[in-house]
Amino acid sequence: MSIFVANWKMQKTYKDIILWCKENNQELINLFSAEKSDKFIICPSFESIATVRELIDNQIAVGAQDCSEFQLGAHTGQVSVLSLKEIGCNYCIIGHSETRNFINNNSVIAKKALLLLNSNIVPIICIGESQEDKLNNKTFDVLIDELNSIISVIIKNNIFNKDIFIAYEPFWAIGSGIVPDIDILLRIVTFIKNYITKFFPKIGVKVLYGGSVNEKNITSFKIIKNLDGFLLGSSSLDFQLFKKIVLLNK
Ligand code: PGA
Numbered sequence: 001m002s003i004f005v006a007n008w009k010m011q012k013t014y015k016d017i018i019l020w021c022k023e024n025n026q027e028l029i030n031l032f033s034a035e036k037s038d039k040f041i042i043c044p045s046f047e048s049i050a051t052v053r054e055l056i057d058n059q060i061a062v063g064a065q066d067c068s069e070f071q072l073g074a075h076t077g078q079v080s081v082l083s084l085k086e087i088g089c090n091y092c093i094i095g096h097s098e099t100r101n102f103i104n105n106n107s108v109i110a111k112k113a114l115l116l117l118n119s120n121i122v123p124i125i126c127i128g129e130s131q132e133d134k135l136n137n138k139t140f141d142v143l144i145d146e147l148n149s150i151i152s153v154i155i156k157n158n159i160f161n162k163d164i165f166i167a168y169e170p171f172w173a174i175g176s177g178i179v180p181d182i183d184i185l186l187r188i189v190t191f192i193k194n195y196i197t198k199f200f201p202k203i204g205v206k207v208l209y210g211g212s213v214n215e216k217n218i219t220s221f222k223i224i225k226n227l228d229g230f231l232l233g234s235s236s237l238d239f240q241l242f243k244k245i246v247l248l249n250k
Contacts, residue, residue: 001037002249003206003229005124005167006236007065007093008044017048021055024239029057031246038246039229041091041124046079053088063091063124066099069111081115092116093231095126095146097171106149114153117162124165124231125150126210127192131172143168143192151199163204166192167231173211175233179220185209186224193226215241218248 012020032040043063044052053062068078084092094116095109109125116123127146129139147166154160168188173179180188189207196205209221210231221227230249236242 001039002246003039003041003165003208004236004242004246005041005063005091005093005165005208005210005229005231006043006242007096007210007231007233008042008237009065009098009233010045011234011237012044012048014048014051017044018051018055020239021052025056027239027243028060031243032059038249040246043091043093049084049089050087061090062088063093064089065093065096067092067094067112067116069108069115071115081112081119081121085119085121089121091122091124091165093124093126093167097126097128097169097174100126106146109146110149110153113150113164114157114159117154117157117159117164120162122163122165124167124208126167126169126231128168128170128173128211130170134170134172139170139188140191143188144195147192147195151196154200154203160200160202163206164196165206165208165228166196167208167210168192169210169231175212177212177214179212179217182220182223185221185227189224189227213245215244215248218245222249 032038041061041063043065064084067081068075072080094112113123127143129142133142192207206228208229208231213230213232214235235245
């Protein structure tokens with residue numbers, strides 16, 4: 001079974017999104033009905049989440065692309081996890097590199113993770129190194145820092161029975177057409193899983209990979225047995241391309 005998270009970023013307008021949902025709902029049900037075992041989580045932009053939830057079959061999950069680090073209050077332009085839950089979001093991406101371009105602060109991301117876990121929304125926490133970190137052999141240092149801030153919030157708040165998703169998304173792979181060498185990715189995925197489960201054997205950790213996944217490279221990930229799925233950006237926008245990727249992964 002694989003998990004596919006579609007991160008639509010700001011690539012579609014509200015009307016484009018409605019059209020996509022109406023045109024593809026039936027084929028999505030065929031592709032992801034319970035017995036097919038793959039899981040699909042659509043993450044549209046904020047204004048479209050409630051509409052997508054209404055238009056798309058319940059076997060497909062809906063997520064947000066970010067949330068506020070605060071629960072409620074005077075925070076202009078922010079979106080509360082409480083609202084996300086009310087409109088049917090069960091997942092939320094946090095720490096995406098495109099949001100880290102504005103604030104790259106692991107403790108803010110940990111605060112968001114805590115709010116999400118307390119609201120029973122599964123956080124999809126993006127971690128990954130920049131090109132510079134990679135060149136300086138700092139990949140594992142960066143990943144450990146990012147994981148430690150999440151781990152400490154979980155320990156402090158005694159949250160030991162919830163699911164979390166970690167998406168390994170090296171900055172340099174996003175939108176570039178370049179993916180990591182498979183043997184390095186295998187090491188990183190195994191490292192992330194072991195690192196978290198060592199602390200929390202009862203937490204359901206799923207590890208995803210994101211960054212330039214497409215129809216040409218999807219089959220190369222098959223040898224990474226402990227990879228639970230993918231976070232797709234541009235390859236998730238066109239339904240027929242996305243469907244091809246899901247089928248090639250089977
Ligand atoms: P990409 O984006 O698939 O277009 O590289 C992935 C992401 O940003 O999550």
